Structures are given as structure tokens and as C-alpha cells.
Amino acid sequence: MDSPKVVETGLSQMLSLLVDGSLETEFDVHLIGGFEEVSPQHDNGGDVSESDADLDSYSLPLCSKIVHTLWSREEKFHIRTTCVLGHNTKRDSEGNTYPIFNGFVVETATGTVIPACFDRSSRCPDEIVRRIRVSASYEDTSWNGKLLATYDTATDCFKIAPCSWTRRQYQIALSLQHYSDSEILSICSTSPTAEGPDFVDNLRRQWNYLIEHPHWMETFPKKQPRIFTRSADGRWKKC
Template sequence: MIFIEGHSFSTPSSSPSQPQGDDILLALLESPNLISATSSFKANPERKFLASDESGSERSKWVYIFQKEYATVDPALVDFVGTDEATTCVGLVIRNKKTGMTSVAHMDSPEIVEMGLSQMLSSLVANSLETEFEVHLIGGFEDVSLQQGNGSAISESPAYLDGYSFPLCSKIVHTLWSRDEKFHLQTFCVLGHNTRRDSDGNTYPFFNGFVVETASGIVIPAIFDRTSRCPDELVRRIRVSVSYEDANWKEKLLETYDCGSDCFKIAPCRWTLRQYHIALSLLNCSDSEILSTCSTSPTAEAPDFVDNLRRQWSYLMEHPHWTETFPMKQPRTFARSCDGRWIRC
């Protein structure tokens, strides 16, 4: 069940008794309360996280998650949890209002939403039906034209169904609406609320990332640099890519972080000779070819998108057998040192 400002949310009376995700999503996008909350979120300055920064941010303890990952954190152990690099992806925050336990997922396809939401909730509380949750959705943008040539509105045009962001958002809100738990929707910075346009009419997301301040539950825009997307940045990127062909991770979010011990446990994921040859064939492609082949939003990617892919492919060239990275099929474990940095165990 979805609640807004303490009231149960329902679609307009003209909608069917069992509304589809599209109906729910369009109604939420028009909610005055959510529009106001989104404006407040967008008014916050974007916080930059730099592990090498000596201004004091290194004294904060944060957990970073990549695409298709999730992590649940304890506010007694972690100050911030967040993600970035999202274009057509959507960040989902679920926070236990009573305990402050917070789970964040970087959703990238409708197929992982139902199982992913169950993973998040199971890590937050034993009996989720007796708990109320604060929820934030941030990410996705108008990655296709939402207007017909005659200027008619989104609800009169099927064009939005062709993109990546709208179907993902639709699946998320329908899943939240269909479950019995109480989800209090706080921030809804998605699709049109997260879209800016340049002078040529090209669309881009306002924000690609965010963090949750775990003690207060406040969510603010954020961006991370390579040094702060840790630990095990490169292996985790590869794991995201190869997990789509690994049956162990079908329709699941990738497990990343152990909440009880404040340790990262990067569960093993295998890559095949086929993936090695794909990497080999792409490694020498031009930047534009890589963007058009590997991105759902080629014009909206960050400047280091192609470089990050090239680093992954180079790693696969150097380590063609996945057991070199995950000896004895064991996870790669990292513990937090006294100065807040991650050390391989």
C-alpha cells in the first residue's frame, strides 16, 4: 500500500478498480504533495563524496552501491548510504521508520523489482506487515519523447512505453501499491520531475545519484568519484555485467554488504569465454560505438562511462577465468579500517 502525507493513495475514480502500474505512476506524477516534495529535494545542493578529500568527509562512514546492487545499513554503524551513475535506472530507498534501518537499491530493469523488493524488506525487519516504511524514488528521466507531433499529452500517447525509465518506474510503483506493507512515499524525483533539456531539446536527468543520511532519513542529491565508489570498484562493475547470464542472480539484486558486521561481501559471479570474446571485440571500438552499443541513454552518460567499460574489459583480458577473482568460489570480503577505508580480508 502506498501512503502520501499519511493518507492511503488511490488513483482517480475514473481508473479501474485494479489499476495498472501506468495508471498509478501517472497519478503519482500529478500529486501536488509529491511535486512539492520533489521541488524541495531538487533545491538541495549536490553533495560530492571523495575518499581522498581531507575536508572531513573521510571521517564519515558511507556505503556505496552500484547498478543492480542493494545494501541495508544500520545507522549506528553507517552515516550515509547511496548510489549514482543512474540515467534510465531508478534508486529506491526503503527506511524503517522505527529503527532507522535503511535499504537502498539501484534498480535497472522491471524484471528484478518484485524479488528485489522482497530482498530489501527481508533485511529490514522480521515482520514487515507490522512496520511502516519511508520510501523515496529517485532516477529515470524522459528518455523518449513524451509528446506527439501535435503536442498532445503523455496520457494520450503510447510513446513513453518505448523508453526504459517509464516501464521501470511503473513496475516499482505497482509492486509497492500491490503489497500489504505500508509504504509512505516521501520523494518522487523520477521521469519528468527528473528531466532537464538543452537548447536542442535533448533530455538529461537532473540528478544521477543521491545519499540517505541514515540518522535522520534525509535524502539529498549526491555524486561520487572513483575513489569513493568502493570497495572493489572494478570487480563489482564486472559482476553487474556478467550477472545477467548467471542463473544464480536471475531476477535478483546483487548482494553486496553485510549489515551486522559492517563488511562488504562481494558474492561470486562467473564469467564465460563468450563474455571474454565480447570484451575483446569491444575493447578497440570507438567511444561513440561503445556508447551506442552499451548504453540505454548514450547522450546522457557521465564523461567516464566509456573509460569505466574499457577498464572492465581490460580486467577480463587479464583474468579470463573467474575463479582467479573468486578462489574456491568464495566471496571477496572487505572490512572497514580505523580510518574508515576498506581493507581486503
């Protein structure tokens, strides 16, 4: 849920996967990730464009909407962790703000939240296709108002349902590839100074894939999902 506009729908869909209309189930909630994206110019009272001002308030309306939606629903929620906004913000020597938590692991048995970093090998299967689905799904009307869920906890498998995209994604990829890393950060990120070191590389890998596979049917032949199950050695294999 990366926008206040989708919080209510997203939360309803997530809860529908967990309960069957019961209001007695209690849910532990961990709010982690949003931080105060305040630019040094804005913080020091300098001239800030309207677009910069919008970016400076990206997390606040989202966090507020999540809390308000939890409060207004009939289900029972227990907020166990609140590490957002000022509680999840640090600054560098130039005044740029960064999130304290860039990633985390939750021990589901205890609810313990542990800071974590994930290298490329630990990001589960089909990372690039999953990234493209997130960025291109707005072109596929069959996904309007739906969550792009991929992991099935009951069967311990990834089922990446088909998602279509148009040639526009290919054209966007071609147009962005020639920019420098700093330009890509400025164009594609809401918080350029806070992105991880592989942010630009991940985008370039997505664009390369789209350039090599401009038609979505190459990725999802016969509109079939891409399914991955865990092998005996713990690795993922495509079915």
C-alpha cells in the first residue's frame, strides 16, 4: 500500500485472506518504513517548488491514513511496533533524511521485529518479473483494485499471476536507459538521497528485461502464471 488512496481497499483484501468475516480475531500490527522525507532546502526555509513540497509530505498522509483506517474498522488491531516518521528518521551531515529501517524480518511465532538487509540472492524467485508487474499493472484493467499477491503461505510456493503491459513500457525503458545514475534517481525516486545502493541497478535490469521482452505474452505464455516451489535443498525451482 504505497498511496493513501488504496489503503482501505488493500487492507480489506489482505484481511479477506486471513479471516472469514470473524470480528473476534485479533491482529498484531507493525508499522515500519515511512520516514520524514524533508529536504535540507525545505527544512532551512529555502525556496521549494510545489513538486518538492509534495515529496516532503509523502509518508505522513500515508501513515495517517493507515492508522485512521485501522482505528475505524471493526476488527481488533494491536499496534505492536510504530517505527515511522520521526521514529524512523536519521540525518546525514548535509541534512538529508534517511530511514533507520531499510528492511526487517518478523519472527511470526513471537512477533519480534529485527532489522535486516537482503542481498539479491535472498529476494525470492522471479524478482525482475515481480518488479515489472508492480510498475506496469496499471495498464492491465483486470488488476484494477486488486493486490498483486504472489506468495501462498499454505503451499509455500510463489504463484505469479499473468499481468499484461503495452509497448509503452518498452518505449519508457528505452527513453530512460540513457540517463545517468543521478538523473535516474531524480526522475524515478520520491526520496533520491535515501535509496539503497542497488536502486538504479534494479531499474536498469527491469528496463533491460522489457527491452528484450517487449510483449508480455513472452513472459506469460498462454496467460499462464509463473509458479515456483521450494526444492529439497531450500532453493526455488520453476514448475
